[in-house]
Amino acid sequence: MRRIEQALPREECLAILRHSTAGVLAVLGEGAYPYAVPLSFVYQEDKLYFHCARAGHKLDALRSSSRVSFCIIDQDQPVPEEYTTYYRSVIVFGQAEIISDPEEQKTALLLLAEKYCPEDSPAHREEKSTGTDSYTAVIRLTVEHITGKEGTALAAQRKGVKKT
Numbered sequence: 001m002r003r004i005e006q007a008l009p010r011e012e013c014l015a016i017l018r019h020s021t022a023g024v025l026a027v028l029g030e031g032a033y034p035y036a037v038p039l040s041f042v043y044q045e046d047k048l049y050f051h052c053a054r055a056g057h058k059l060d061a062l063r064s065s066s067r068v069s070f071c072i073i074d075q076d077q078p079v080p081e082e083y084t085t086y087y088r089s090v091i092v093f094g095q096a097e098i099i100s101d102p103e104e105q106k107t108a109l110l111l112l113a114e115k116y117c118p119e120d121s122p123a124h125r126e127e128k129s130t131g132t133d134s135y136t137a138v139i140r141l142t143v144e145h146i147t148g149k150e151g152t153a154l155a156a157q158r159k160g161v162k163k164t
């Protein structure tokens with residue numbers, strides 16, 4: 001990263017991956033157009049999981065190239081008087097695959113259900129995550145590299161330095 005003083009520590013990047021509820025998955029789409037599509041996700045142990053229908057633009061793209069990135073905006077606070085925005089974001093790079101094992105798919109769907117429906121009963125989450133492979137696909141993104149960056153004012157606050 002060019003402005004290394006604005007880099008987020010790895011632990012902060014992981015915290016953002018745990019608490020954020022959406023990001024934008026970038027794939028190499030048809031005709032070499034990048035395709036960036038917003039998705040819900042869950043992070044666990046250097047993997048991100050996404051669920052979707054079994055057909056569509058992003059799955060076609062993934063079948064031709066597994067290399068992806070996933071960007072999350074954690075904070076975006078415009079500060080007009082400073083002509084800036086107080087931002088914080090994370091980008092994950094890695095390889096994405098459509099899960100073929102129904103048991104692994106179920107485990108990933110349960111993780112998504114625990115994250116997005118924490119008040120639901122375990123029995124209902126189990127029911128919603130079972131036997132879905134005829135109509136739901138689950139994508140596993142194996143993380144290779146993570147970067148996080150925040151605006152100069154937030155970076156200065158983190159270091160306890162007043163921005164001039």
Ligand SMILES: Cc1cc2nc3c(=O)[nH]c(=O)nc-3n(C[C@H](O)[C@H](O)[C@H](O)COP(=O)(O)OP(=O)(O)OC[C@H]3O[C@@H](n4cnc5c(N)ncnc54)[C@H](O)[C@@H]3O)c2cc1C
Binds near residue numbers: 040058
């Ligand atoms: C915050 C958020 C969370 C989401 N979470 C999920 C999720 O967890 N699972 C899921 O399957 N979908 C989710 N969606 C919807 C998702 O963005 C896609 O619309 C969906 O996954 C279909 O993608 P596809 O590539 O199969 O599109 P296709 O159905 O193949 O789309 C055809 C075309 O429609 C356009 N298009 C598709 N999606 C969008 C979009 N979101 N905005 C603008 N144009 C679009 C593109 O031009 C694309 O080429 C979410 C959307 C948002 C905003």
